Amino acid sequence: MATKNKGFLEAFEEVGKEKGIALEVLFDAIEAALISAYKRNFNSAQNVRVALDRTTGEFHVYSVKNVVEELENDITEISLADAKRIHNDYAVGDVIETEITPANFGRIAAQTAKQVVVQRIREAERGNIYDEYSSRANDILTGIIQRIEGKNVIIDLGKTEAILTPAEQISLEKYEPNERLKLYIVEVKKTTKGPQILLSRTHPGLLKRLFELEVPEISDGMVEIKSVAREPGMRSKIAVYSKDEAIDAVGSCVGQKGLRVQAIVDELRGEKIDIVKWNQDPATYIANALSPAKVVSVAIKEDEKISKVVVPDYQLSLAIGKEGQNARLAAKLTGWKIDIKSESQAAESGMDEGMEVINVIGEESFSVD
Template sequence: MNAEFMQAFEQLGREKGIAPEILFDAIEAALISAYKRNFGSAQNVRVSLERTTGEIHVYARKNVVQDVSDTRLELSLSEAKAIDPRYELDDVVELEVTPKNFGRIAAQTAKQVVVQRIREAERGMIYEEFSNRESDIVTGIVQRIEQKNVFIDLGKAEAILAPSEQIPDETYKHGDRLKSYIVEVKKTTKGPQILVSRTHPGLLKRLFELEVPEIHDGVVEIKSVAREPGLRSKIAVYSRDETVDPVGSCVGHKGMRVQTIVNELKGEKIDIVKWNADPAKYIANALSPAKVVSVEVQETEKMSRVVVPDYQLSLAIGKEGQNARLAAKLTGWKIDIKSESQVTQSPAFSPSAALEELV
């Protein structure tokens, strides 16, 4: 290999973010394998690659012993002293054994090593980039669907949307543009494996951060998110500035901000409620759009009893208990919902009583 060849390797390594010394060390290791493979030698050899000129030297390394049992690996003391009188038993003697036509083999081997290292470096950089973006949102294009797994092109890499992370009844086709949430990035021999989700609560949170400047700026804070993907979600927000309405900020002018997110989630309904440090007020807000008459809380049990007007009972519970279930997830409290007429019949509040209306 000539000097220009070596300079090209060094420049390419720098461009791809690989230290030249690492590249050269890898080439030397590969040349040892190439020598043994092409010249059928079981010798213990060392390859020296001159960094500036590209000259290659192969040295057979032999141990100095009293009685030689394998000439490929050992050298007698008398033979060693004939080379250099300073050699003693157990020293290692290096003898140059560079084949005449080794340059062509070396060039091809070096090329293969460089290509392989560049691929590894690029995969490493992609892994670092996306591993730092776990719990972030990415936009990609659906490339293909295999065994219900959706493969999404992210530009530099490909992400996998597994069936368990897909919104129920949502359909995907080639060319669709999708936003998804990075759940995990794994390092594999074939490069980084990026697992994304459309059902994770974090997706909803990130979408609001993208759409609502007040959240991005830190004026409005998302306190909690509860989702039943594809059906309905609740999000609790709080404003650090008393002059800023957190719910209004998220809804936007004529509902445009929240509608953009609803469209991205293919029609998933979103309730935006105001967070409150008072558990009773927070629970009442979380049951929106239902109107609440009163809330009793049992702090030690984290249980609450909510009273609603008779005509609001079905709305508070929701279809198949959905509204109450989401409110419980959002607040972290168990919620027992009663109508005013039910309370009149059994007014006592028993935290240990079965939660009839809420799972």
Template sequence: MNAEFMQAFEQLGKEKGIAPEVLFEAIEAALISAYKRNFSSAQNVRVSLERTTGEIHVYARKAVVEAVTDSRLEIDLTEARLLDIRYDLEDIVEVEVTPKNFGRIAAQTAKQVVVQRIREAERGIIYDEFSNRESDILTGIVQRIEQKNVFIDLGKAEAILAPSEQIAGEVYKHGDRLKTYIIEVKKTTKGPQILVSRTHPGLLKRLFELEVPEIHDGIVEIKSVAREPGLRSKFAVYSRDENVDPVGACVGHKGMRVQSIVNELKGEKVDIVKWNTDPAKYIANALSPAKVVSVEINEVEKISRVVVPDYQLSLAIGKEGQNARLAAKLTGWKIDIKSESQVGS
């Protein structure tokens, strides 16, 4: 290998964020394997790669002994002292054994090592980039579907949307543009494995943060999210500025802000409710769109008893108990709902 070759390696290493010395040491280690493989050698060898000229030297390392049992690994004291009078027993003698045609093998090996190290470095960079984006939204394109796993092309990497993280009834086709939520980034030998979700409550939270400037600016705060993916969600918000209506900010002019999120979630209904420090008021808000007559709370057991008008009972409970279930999840309170006639009887 000539000097230009070495400079190219060094430059490439710097560009890819690999210390040149790390690269050269890796090449030397690979050259030892290449030497043993190509020259059927069981010797202990050391390879020296000259950093500036690219010259390569292979040295057989032999232990100095009184009686040689394996000439590939040992040298007797008399022979060693012919090389240098200072050698003594148990010293290591290095004898150059560089083959004449080793340059071609060395160049090929060096190239393979550099390519491998660059690939590893690039994988490391991609891993760092995506691991720093855990709990964030990614937009990608559906590449393929294998055994119900959806593989999403992110440009530099590929994400996996597992069946358990897919919205029931949602159909994914090749070429679809999809927003997903990063739940975990794992390191593997083939590069980073990015696991994403369409069902995680964090997806809804991040969609609102991106869509509503007041949330992004910290004026409106998201207090809680409860979600039944693909069906319905409840979203509790609070305003730090009394002049800003948190629900109105999230709904947007003519409902445009919330509608764009509903569209992204393929029709999942979203109830936006106002958070309140008073649990009774918060629970009443959480049962929206139902109207509430009264709320009694038991602080010790964290149970609330809610009374609603007779005609609002089915709305308050919701289809298959969905509205009450989401309200309980949102507030963290058990909710027992009764109609006025049930209470009066």
């Protein structure tokens, strides 16, 4: 006896193609689910196999028993003597399958198959979303604020939703539904409810990716971003460099009349940005990093990555910055500890022994204030 479901078979094939699910994977899942459905609906403890005919769409239920010399478990076994009554060729170790498809199994089979297909579609879609966004980790995307849940901001990405947690939000920003934002993909996690995409507005990578979008010379590899330091929503520093002396790395990032960097500042809602030229010479690089302040000299202890910087007296507050922000960002950008003194302070205390003192003329830089 067989249960016919030709229409369902055609539907499975259609769904499989549309959702990118291999048909054999889908059929195997349906067969496994039907075994459970059979045992549940017919109160059966039998060892059964359910087969779906790939051509006709018919469902068949078979009782499966192993041929044994002496019967110990009549649910999974059949004695050799009883097997011989079915067919004389049976021997110990053979498997006997007997069709036991119930008359009303069609309705159960159809309902179960539908549930499996829906589940597999959901799993496939979740898998596709995970694959798509996990491959874009550390990348930038544009999303629309869907809603605010507590302190979390839920972002609509089109195919799915993502989360902007409080830790990844810029404290000075106000988020409103339907606003469009550029965001950085921090991490994509697999969960029982599907992929969880964690976004950021504070990550230094967001600033780096924004420059890559706005500056063709960076995306083309002609200008390289060497380092980024951010205090999100307040101020950032970015160090850039070009091997080609004919290319102005800082000017490329600034753009004509400052349009390129201004677009990034607007996206970050007024975050101030200093663009400085990277230099392999630590003293010059440190001087550049302290832009917009002018530097007189830099003393370095390279093995400890410690530097002492002298600036004109009138430039001291600018070099240090409000609440130490400029000096702090310069240290993050360069990876060096920076101690700043005015010329008069340096004259009184002198420079530490064992440090090489270099008179420095800072290179080109640009600051958006």
